[in-house]
Amino acid sequence: MLPNEIALNLINEYIVKFKNKQDFENNSLENLKEELINKLINNNMLIKTEDGTYTMISEDSQEMMHSKIGALREGVEKFVIPSNLENEELPKILDLCSGMGYNSIASLRYNKNCKIDMVEYSKETLFLSLCLDIPFKEHEIIKEVIENHLMSDENNNNNNTKNKNINIYEGDARQILIDLKKSNKKYNIVFHDGFSPQRDSVLYTVDFLKNIYELMEDGGILLSYSSSIPFRSGLIEAGFIISEGEAIGRKRGITIAYKNPKKIRSSNDSLENKKLKRISEIDERVIALSTVGAPYRDPNFNLCHEEIIKNREIERNNLKENLLKKGIYYSTRQIKLGKIPEIYLEIQKENLNSTEIIKKMRNMLQ
Numbered sequence: 148m149l150p151n152e153i154a155l156n157l158i159n160e161y162i163v164k165f166k167n168k169q170d171f172e173n174n175s176l177e178n179l180k181e182e183l184i185n186k187l188i189n190n191n192m193l194i195k196t197e198d199g200t201y202t203m204i205s206e207d208s209q210e211m212m213h214s215k216i217g218a219l220r221e222g223v224e225k226f227v228i229p230s231n232l233e234n235e236e237l238p239k240i241l242d243l244c245s246g247m248g249y250n251s252i253a254s255l256r257y258n259k260n261c262k263i264d265m266v267e268y269s270k271e272t273l274f275l276s277l278c279l280d281i282p283f284k285e286h287e288i289i290k291e292v293i294e295n296h297l298m299s300d301e302n303n304n305n306n307n308t309k310n311k312n313i314n315i316y317e318g319d320a321r322q323i324l325i326d327l328k329k330s331n332k333k334y335n336i337v338f339h340d341g342f343s344p345q346r347d348s349v350l351y352t353v354d355f356l357k358n359i360y361e362l363m364e365d366g367g368i369l370l371s372y373s374s375s376i377p378f379r380s381g382l383i384e385a386g387f388i389i390s391e392g393e394a395i396g397r398k399r400g401i402t403i404a405y406k407n408p409k410k411i412r413s414s415n416d417s418l419e420n421k422k423l424k425r426i427s428e429i430d431e432r433v434i435a436l437s438t439v440g441a442p443y444r445d446p447n448f449n450l451c452h453e454e455i456i457k458n459r460e461i462e463r464n465n466l467k468e469n470l471l472k473k474g475i476y477y478s479t480r481q482i483k484l485g486k487i488p489e490i491y492l493e494i495q496k497e498n499l500n501s502t503e504i505i506k507k508m509r510n511m512l513q
């Protein structure tokens with residue numbers, strides 16, 4: 148899913164004008180940006196959030212690019228602070244669905260040593276960042292990288308700016324991750340900031356998450372605002388150890404997932420003894436025992452959201468039939484209420500993290 152099409156078309160008109168900027172004086176360029184922002188605001192396509200920064204509407208009018216608590220605040224509180232990048236010697240960040248760059252800007256604010264690879268489908272969203280006033284001075288760094296990227300040849304994903312620490316990869320994240328793997332890139336922090344899996348599951352499939360996993364170093368951390376059950380289930384299948392972060396502007400906490408958290412992440416941040424906050428006991432049971440725990444799949448990276456959802460429904464039905472045959476099918480309601488054999492509930496009392504509990508419960512279903 149992309150931002151609203153009418154908004155993207157309008158922004159595109161301004162990209163063309165911007166590219167012909169030789170014809171303009173500097174102040175007319177500023178007027179041009181202001182004109183675009185005003186048009187988007189007046190057409191309710193660009194919305195001010197509670198921290199004063201702006202978000203854009205998506206193709207689905209129900210979903211904005213950010214929550215109303217603040218586009219920049221989300222970057223700081225849902226991604227940067229929980230990643231602990233402030234204390235990382237060398238944060239190597241993969242900023243998936245980087246949009247206007249709020250998460251990258253916030254990262255640089257907290258640690259100027261960040262190396263960042265931004266991945267974004269829509270050049271219009273990147274361009275919009277050039278027209279916004281985002282109140283961290285690090286916005287200037289990101290703006291320079293975006294401007295250089297947009298002014299270079301079409302589809303040229305090489306960084307031709309003076310800033311060698313930040314790259315922009317424009318295109319479908321599914322393909323870009325395959326390319327990044329070929330170039331042996333490794334990250335210790337991944338921001339996963341796609342639209343919600345309920346409306347766009349393509350970046351939440353086991354297959355996509357496996358590619359992220361392969362691109363990460365041991366001890367690396369992935370953050371997502373989404374607490375979706377099939378997403379968390381997919382993370383476990385892809386190899387991650389999942390945990391939950393604070394709930395910010397929502398009822399449910401963010402998802403924090405680690406690759407091999409026992410390995411030491413950096414000299415001053417050993418995860419060895421870190422207690423991973425468990426997801427709720429209800430969610431553990433639903434992921435492990437209910438058909439709701441069936442993850443999204445896209446083995447050849449060519450399915451659209453609707454196909455992924457349809458295939459998941461088939462997988463859920465097959466799973467149900469299988470469990471019924473074995474006489475160990477429990478409805479999601481029973482599972483949520485804990486009306487299941489005590490042996491499953493006992494596992495949840497053991498001193499294990501959520502991933503270990505889910506895997507142990509699932510083994511009993513085999």
Ligand SMILES: C[S@@+](CC[C@H](N)C(=O)[O-])C[C@H]1O[C@@H](n2cnc3c(N)ncnc32)[C@H](O)[C@@H]1O
Pocket residue numbers: 148149150211212213222243244245246247248249250266267268269272318319320321340341342349350
């Ligand atoms: C929720 S917004 C992310 C906001 C962003 N992090 C920011 O700071 O502004 C989702 C973004 O994902 C992008 N997107 C959607 N599908 C994508 C895909 N397959 N590959 C790369 N980017 C995608 C959209 O264009 C949109 O900018």
